[in-house]
Amino acid sequence: MVWPFSSSPSNNGTTSSTTDPYSKLDPSLRQFLDRGPNPPPTQPTPAPTTQPTPTPNTQPLPSHSQQPPSPPSNTPTLFPDGRYAHLWSTYQPQTSIESSQKSDQERLSDVLSAWKERNASIGKAALENCAAINTELDECWRNPSWKQRFTICRTESKALERCVTMNQRFLKTLGYLSALDRPEAEREAIQMHADRLYMRMLERERERKEGGDGGSGDGGGGGVDAERRLERPLELERLSEHGKRQLEDRVKGLDPVERDLEERAFAAEIRAGAETMQQVEKYRSEARQARTERIESGQSRPSDRLQSWLGR
Template identity: 40%
Template sequence: MGWISSVLGTDKSDDPLGKLDPKLREFLEKESPVKYSASQPSPPANAPQPQSYDNNSAPVSASEAHEPSVPSASLFQDGRYADIWKTYRPLAQIEAETASDHDKLMSVLEGYKERKEAIGKAALENCAESQEEWVNCMKHGSWEDQMQMCRIQVRKFERCYTMQSRFLRALGYGSVSGRSAVVEEDIQMHADSLFQRMINHEVAVEKAKAEGLPVPVFEPAVPKPKMDMFTPSEELQQQWKEKLDKLPVEERVIEEAALRGDLQAKSVVAGKVQDIWDTQKDERQKRQAEGNSTFTDYLSTLFGKSGK
């Protein structure tokens, strides 16, 4: 009656399979995925249970402080699968390494072109109310406004778009490649706030003139030229002067700051292009020293000498 002691818990045998039929025990030991050892000690009741990971939670232990860091792109920032992520590289980095010189040049020029488009889009967003007034005038405006093709609303929108574009250019909107969208949005909001300050200043000027009071001075908070900024040539300065003389006095400071912002962006593009040409020149000289010159290298050297 060995089963009675098993039920009552009085069987102290270390091997619970010892009472089984020898053939049945042999079958279990052969077919069972879990191999049982009679000498295997049972864990104490208060022993900590092994931790397991799931998709929703990750256990916290002291050893995690020594886990290798993983890239920000990893979904497991606790260190899991760090051996896989240690060789990870962003796609943009791989494309930059494998891109040809022509692709790099086109990327730089496309970035400068996209800056102009981004400034225009941001200016339109900041002038959404003026544009809506224009559209509503064309659809539901008075007979007099529609006879004049909503001239007042059109001029208001055009001035808003022009001044917003100037503020955005002066503040460097879209001038830094790869900059955070949050920073670009802050610049866009600051440009709109400067424009609203300018409009309020114009209202205050009209009121001061009507009441015979001193006219307030508007000081736009636009970036001032820095010492390390590129200095325009004398020819370019003359072109700027001719352009600024055609504008109202109150708009000249803003337009000049916008022109300096454009010059800074163009200088950055020119610097990137020069870096690409310098890198290409170094690689060409290295191939020539190794005796692996290509026909393109020969043409580049030929035209380089003829251009001197």
């Protein structure tokens, strides 16, 4: 018995094509089988990544002997080579832009507000100079001794009150109220100088007490104005009757040193008030001129003619 799919020779010695399964395959399939399995695909070797080398700046560095060109005198820039001059030429600070957009009433209000702030800042600066005495008063209220309980910290309260009052007088005399746009560093310098003058005055008072003078007389004036003796301010010579009465009420009962300081502080207040009024009058004059120009050019506002009739 012969296997049907056997490839062994038949009885006549030839191979039967009908019993060969390979011969029955499709030619393309036989070609694929003859070619054998495809080799596994090989992954392409990645090319080594190279970092791009920075291009060196070929511009030669200026030598020490070569000085950069100086900008023209009218170039508003801080760079010596005149960079960004076209930007700085049209630059305006934020405060200048806000000020140009304010109305006349807002400008006047700013001047008066600055005057009130300076008056309020004098009390704050004087209290800062008296911080040590204020600490002693707080300690007296928290942990008083029997004597302090009996006097209700009267000694410490009077010391703080006198310190604040004298520092305010010194600050006014030194010009703390004047100058609308005084730099902060200059204001701090005035505050520190007022503190030094008060400390010097206290030292002279202690020396007089130890010397048996009893703290009376005007010997303490040298401790305050040792560097210079100023004459009576001219503002006090031009006071009206009402101003003279105000000054007399303020200096009543003061010793010669405190009286002199109070008079000078009163004169400083008059000068600062005059400066403020000059600034107010300047804004009013500018407003009147701008209003007149608008009326003449036919671009007047409804309130321009009304203010002209009222004489403002």
